[in-house]
Structure formats: structure tokens, C-alpha cells
Amino acid sequence: MTLHDLTAAQQLEGLRAKEFSSRELTEHYLGRIERHEGLGAFVTLNDAALEEADRADARLGAGDRAPLLGLPIGVKDLAATAGVRTTFGSAALRDFVPPQDSWTAGLIRQAGAVLLGKTNTSEFGASCYTENDVTPHPAVTPYAPTRYSSGSSGGAATAVAAGLLPVAHASDGAGSIRTPAATCHLVGFKPSRGLVSPAPAVSFLSAGTEGPIARTVEDAALLLDVLASPAPGDLYGWRNEGSFTQALKLRRPLKVATWTDTGTTEATHPEAERAVGRAKEVLTGLGHEVVEVPLPARWDEPVSRAILTWFAYQVGAVTQLVVRRPELLRPYTKSLLAINDTLSANDIVTAQALLARYAGTFLAATDDYDVVLTPTTNGPPVPIGHYTGDEADLMLKWSCPTPWVNLAGVPAISLPSHVDDQGLPHGVHLAGRARRDAELLALAAQLESARLWEDRHPPAWHE
DSSP: OOGGGSOHHHHHHHHHTTSSOHHHHHHHHHHHHHHTGGGOOEEEEOTTHHHHHHHHHHHHHTTOOOTTTTOEEEEETTSOBTTBOOOTTOGGGTTOOOSSOOHHHHHHHHTTOEEEEEEOOOGGGOSSSOOOSSSSSOOBOTTSTTBBOOSSSHHHHHHHHTTSOSEEEEEESSSTTHHHHHHTTOEEEEOOTTTSOOSSOOOSSOOOEEEEEESSHHHHHHHHHHHOOOOTTOTTOOOOSSOHHHHTTOOOOOEEEEOOOOSSSSOOOHHHHHHHHHHHHHHHHTTOEEEEOOOSOOOOHHHHHHHHHHHHHHHHHHHHHHOSOGGGSOHHHHHHHHHHHTOOHHHHHHHHHHHHHHHHHHHHHTTTOSEEEEESSSSSOOBTTOOOSSHHHHHHHHHTTSHHHHHHTOOEEEEEEEEOTTSOEEEEEEEOOTTOHHHHHHHHHHHHHTTSSOOOOOGGGGO
């Protein structure tokens, strides 16, 4: 067994028992990152990582038990890290080094983690594939390196799946934690609105948040325990009572609603149906009630236009603040800025109202249920170069099960389902009720214990 075979929780136990040092762990992962550079997992490595590891070892030797002390970790390149380059996936910010950490990056560092570097992301997190003009390699799933690991947290998922990180920080505005987890046979958790404060700011719609990508539910809960400390001034901030890792032992029968309808013109992929079918069988065997219900609302033209309007407005607001050379932006980002240039204040407010009503339709339709079960994606990881033509439409048809959760502000988790006959991973998606994140994680732990998915790794894991 090698060091990266250990889960994050096991690595923390080993560090505290002095079975190995943080420097040894850090050197191990840095070597693997260099060896697997072609997977596109990282944008920037932290030159001070070994120094941080040495300081962690000194603290461990003195009996310090900070939650993540000595554990190597990666932070998504959409979160600012003091003294470590942060590009937001954009060549226009290729040389930007922030003077201070984002809220969540600061929490991770305060918890004693060793920052290995910044994981790859799409430009300003605007697409569900991870390819940019900062790095030569798109982030790919280690199970099929000719296919994207989705986005915008593609680098984080690639790194954890390939054994380049024990656990990773990620963020999610429409599925960006959950769809990469699905493509890489991992656990990806999106918290309820307000549990984790997103960078850089909270809006009234506040669809985006940050959370963990991990190999196990326990590892996801371990990182969530650190991230779940809302920033002062967060309009929706709230604190969970107790530890998420301790809550994994909770058990009660739940009522689960399920559908597989995509809500688009695209038919449901057979492997998406298979993923939900497997999960239904396991949930029923665990004593939960599973009920098939109609999809509450479709991605009709007004809703699709509203979400594109909202994304264009958000990207436009960010680029106006930080980009000085817009000619360096990628074509898709430029297309969003072109849309933003046509928008009036009334357009933006109207889009927000329509999306709020759309989310409310889902909440009303599932009010009698504890959990909603769907596929995570409509099909397997897509090939590099897939998104040509109408990118927004192609992305929606593939990632359609996830965005309603962000708009509704409820927690959701993607769990590995199966690897198909072509060796491609698929995920299953569970959404809970607002602020019942602990209950959703406990259900995920039950599914893990019941062997919903195989504990398996891609070829890169063994190299």
C-alpha cells in the first residue's frame, strides 16, 4: 500500500500517530503531480508547500490537533490564495498573485492543511468543461484521458481520482462540484445556501457555493466541517449544530422522489437510467421509500434564456472588475460578455425572478419528500472538443439534472454509481431539504456502506 491509497481521514490519523510526516506526504503527492501533468489537474503549484509541511510537522510534534494539520490539499483556481498565483482560469490574469486568501482558502489554511497548489478550472467557472488558455492540458477524467472531467471543478476531480490529492476544495454554481465528481467516480457535495460562504461575494440569487470533492463520504464531511463557517455579512449564513463527520451515523427512514426526465429535447441516456435504477434498488433495500414523480418543470426556452442571462451578467460583472485585456479571453467568455452588453437592468431582474419561480416549482413539487434522486449527468464524460457550436445548449443537455438545486439553495451530493462497459464512470444525484445537509450526508454514507459503488481506481492511480 502506498501513501495515496490511504483516505484523507486515514492520512490524518497517520500524521497524528507519527506513522509518516507531512513532508513525506507532500513529497509523495508533488512527485505524482509532476508525473501526471498531462491530466490537466493543476494550474499552479505552491513553491512553499514543503516549507508548510515542515511547519505542520513541528506543530504535530508539539501536540497540535488542528483539523487538517499536515494534510496536503488543492484549492480551486477560482478562490484567491495569498502569495500563490490565482488565474481564475483566464490568460487575462495569468500573472495575478493575490495579497490575501479568499474566505474558504483562509479557513483551509487556518485548519493546518498544506496547500499543494491550484486546481484547474474553466475561465471564470463559466463552462461545464475544464479547458483554458493558462494551461496546455484540459482537465480529463483519468478513466478515459481523451474525455473531459467536466467543470468547472474539473481539475479538483481529476486530481483526487488520479491520486494526486487526498481531497480537494471545489465550487459549484450550477453543478460544478457534482458533474466532475460523476465523471471521475468520486463523491462531490454541494452544501445548502449559506452553509459555506462563496468567493468573492454573495448575491441575492446566491446560486454558487463551495464544497468538497473526495473519494469517500467521510472525507467529504471532514473537509465540510472546516468550510462550514460562514463569513460575517453573508446574507444567508447559518451554522450546523455539531460535526458532519459525527452525523454520518444518523439513521431514519426517508421518503425519496425520483425522475430521470431531462427536461430538454434530449432523451435520457440509458446509463443515466441505469444509475438511478441501481440507486433505487439499494435505497429500497435500506428501508427507504422511493416514489417516481413527474419532472416538476422543463428547461423551456424562457428558462434556458434566463439562466444564460444570469451567467452572462455574473461573468460580465467579474470581468469588468478584474480584466484589463479582454482580447485574451476565450471565445465562450466573449460570447457571454456580448450578451451582457445587451442587457438592461430590467432583463437581469426579470431573469432572476423567473429562475426563482422555476426553483420554487421544484420545491413545491417535492415538499412531501426528504430527498430527490436523479442522474448526475445525462450520459458519460464527453470527448475533448465536444462543445462546438451552441455551447450553452450542449452543456445544458448534458448537465441538466443539477442546476435547479443551486437555484433552490438545497444541498445535493453526487455519488459514484457504476463504470460502464466502455470503462466510463457515471454518477447518481441526491438532493435534500434546505439545511438538512447532515441528513443527506448520512444517507450517502448508508449507500456507501451498502456498496452502491465499487471502490476502484483508474490506471493512473497505479502509475
